[in-house]
Amino acid sequence: MELRTHSVVLEAEKCKGCTNCIKQCPTEAIRVRNGKAFILTERCIDCGECIRICENHAKKAVATDLETLAHYDYRVALPAPSLYAQFKVEKPEKIIAALYRFGFDEVYEVAFAAELTTCAIQECVENHPKTNAAGPYPLISSSCPVVTRLVQIRFPSLIPNLLPVDPPYITAAKIFLQERLPRLNIPREKVGLFFITPCPAKITDLNNYGQPLVDGALPINLLFGELNSLLPEQGTVQALPLVHHRSGGIGIGWARAGGESWGVNAENALAVDGIQNVARLLEEIELGKFHDIRYIEALACPQGCVGGALTVENPFVARARIQKLAGRDGAHTLSNEVKMMYADLKRQDAHFFTHDKGIPDQSVLRLDRDLAKAIEKLNQLEAILAKLPEIDCGACGSPTCRSLAEDVVQGNAQMTDCLFILREQLEKLARKLLILAQNRPPAMDWANEKEEENDP
Ligand code: SF4
Ligand code: SF4
Structure with a gap:
């Protein structure tokens, strides 16, 4: 992978984690985690869309002073x-x-x-x-x-x-x-x-x-x-x-x-x-x-x-x-x-106006360079995506449900980053807790009898 420097950077102290920028980025290069945005530099094309959109002026161009x-x-x-x-x-x-x-x-x-x-x-x-x-x-x-x-x-x-x-x-x-x-x-x-x-x-x-x-x-x-x-x-x-x-x-x-x-x-x-x-x-x-x-x-x-x-x-x-x-x-x-x-x-110089060095393929959007692994990851991604609400709300800090699924597959996020999944899991946990709370140990069965006696 070619190493590039970038000119668009985040000033973390100005970022309020509003997630406005993540949907505007044409290459889905921005994530918000722990209340702050960050740029996946290998995806960034320096288009400046995030500079335009950020009302907190948290994105800026690095230039000469x-x-x-x-x-x-x-x-x-x-x-x-x-x-x-x-x-x-x-x-x-x-x-x-x-x-x-x-x-x-x-x-x-x-x-x-x-x-x-x-x-x-x-x-x-x-x-x-x-x-x-x-x-x-x-x-x-x-x-x-x-x-x-x-x-x-x-x-x-x-x-x-x-x-x-x-x-x-x-x-x-x-x-x-x-x-x-x-x-x-x-x-x-x-x-x-x-x-x-x-x-x-x-x-x-x-x-x-x-x-x-x-x-x-x-x-x-x-x-x-x-x-x-x-x-x-x-x-x-x-x-x-x-x-x-x-x-x-x-x-x-x-x-x-x-x-x-x-x-x-x-x-x-x-x-x-x-x-x-x-x-x-x-x-x-x-x-x-x-x-x-x-x-x-x-x-x-x-x-x-x-x-x-x-x-x-x-x-x-x-x-x-x-x-x-x-x-x-x-x-x-x-x-x-x-x-x-x-x-x-x-x-x-016959090549004065042209670049003969060739333009390299820098595709970073494929799931894996190994085709077999890429197919396996794609299947995982589809399975995860099927569980997500697919409303692309961005509350998880990834721009779309699909990108969250991809982040999970790549080990960069968890399913519970999705608020809907988190609520579902909390609900299941609450139900389990309720059942557990109602289950009395056999030695305390007298307590159940007393409760029954007191029932009107
Ligand atoms: S400069 Fe463009 S590509 Fe880079 S993070 Fe901002 S919106 Fe995305
Ligand atoms: S169109 Fe915009 S990004 Fe492209 S070269 Fe002109 S100013 Fe730069």
């Missing part, structure tokens, strides 16, 4: 396109200016890298075998790390459908390190590369990438207040000499659901957002549907990355803003600069 910026002489911001949707501005340049005012020495737009990623996806889709038999179809974007992880642990049969193209935040960091850093003439350890992220999953993905790419990830909601106060006044954007490769509309559009597939412009593409919708769609693909669809853009957050768990703005408002900004920033075409840079990077 602002003090870390001071450790570097030269600080580079890699802003996710969704950052642009958080502010009421007419052009992204103002937000980039605010990043400079905040203290970054350079801004390297992830939206620009998204345009190069668009070229890579177009090429992969184009070169993919045209029939499902040689396929497979539909191809599924691996741009959202939550979806990739969900496929790995819950729908491993769909791993071959995942397109092996790195997401834009990985590509942006790689390009900076390869193309820009050597020209800076500053030692690598003095340059701090900071991704500004809308979600915890991208932090996890960067942390587990296999080679260190960035020096930190700053949540959008951590920077928002400060950046908002640093936005330039109407029409007064200062010169921005170190914004490399200003992104066009296609790159900015990646922040919203439908933006990626709009950019890729593949025939017969589909865009889906929201983790439950994505899970339902994957279930249907597993059942053999949608072979006629060529490309699926699947994003875990509502309305796409603009709805990430670490953003600030309402996702619908944010999506509308992105649509406006993307419209302003160019028609449905990639610039010559993008196309030339894509070709150049590919010439240097």
Whole structure:
């Protein structure tokens, strides 16, 4: 089993054991025991749903703090396109200016890298075998790390459908390190590369990438207040000499659901957002549907990355803003600069935009790796489930009756964790106690006679 670090954690002292989060988790990764929640890390896909739902703010994302910026002489911001949707501005340049005012020495737009990623996806889709038999179809974007992880642990049969193209935040960091850093003439350890992220999953993905790419990830909601106060006044954007490769509309559009597939412009593409919708769609693909669809853009957050768990703005408002900004920033075409840079990077390394390491099957939802044992456990599970009320009340601390049955089979819970079973057993015990209480020892039979005499 691959060892991963995670970005979503529980602050136990804030948890009141309310069980609200256990039902929202798409992989049933949360349990509540002894009045506190805990996360089964091997199941967690860092989707952030539990951060959104917890009213006690007991779940949080582990990210970089602002003090870390001071450790570097030269600080580079890699802003996710969704950052642009958080502010009421007419052009992204103002937000980039605010990043400079905040203290970054350079801004390297992830939206620009998204345009190069668009070229890579177009090429992969184009070169993919045209029939499902040689396929497979539909191809599924691996741009959202939550979806990739969900496929790995819950729908491993769909791993071959995942397109092996790195997401834009990985590509942006790689390009900076390869193309820009050597020209800076500053030692690598003095340059701090900071991704500004809308979600915890991208932090996890960067942390587990296999080679260190960035020096930190700053949540959008951590920077928002400060950046908002640093936005330039109407029409007064200062010169921005170190914004490399200003992104066009296609790159900015990646922040919203439908933006990626709009950019890729593949025939017969589909865009889906929201983790439950994505899970339902994957279930249907597993059942053999949608072979006629060529490309699926699947994003875990509502309305796409603009709805990430670490953003600030309402996702619908944010999506509308992105649509406006993307419209302003160019028609449905990639610039010559993008196309030339894509070709150049590919010439240097044919796999620059793709991961050839393969995506491992991380299924943790099977009962046992040994098939015979798995079947035996499944029979036990069904037998236990038959005794449970199947109302999925969650009072036991497991999200469903089925998951409690599974926890019992795996030795992680007891039948009596179910309140109904506990009551049944107490009732049986009470009846036994009553019978025992009425049974007098033979030597005291006179007592029974006396009781009979006293009866009216
Ligand atoms: S981050 Fe998502 S997968 Fe992980 S525990 Fe929270 S809801 Fe479950
Ligand atoms: S949709 Fe975007 S913001 Fe949400 S989890 Fe996926 S990559 Fe992160």
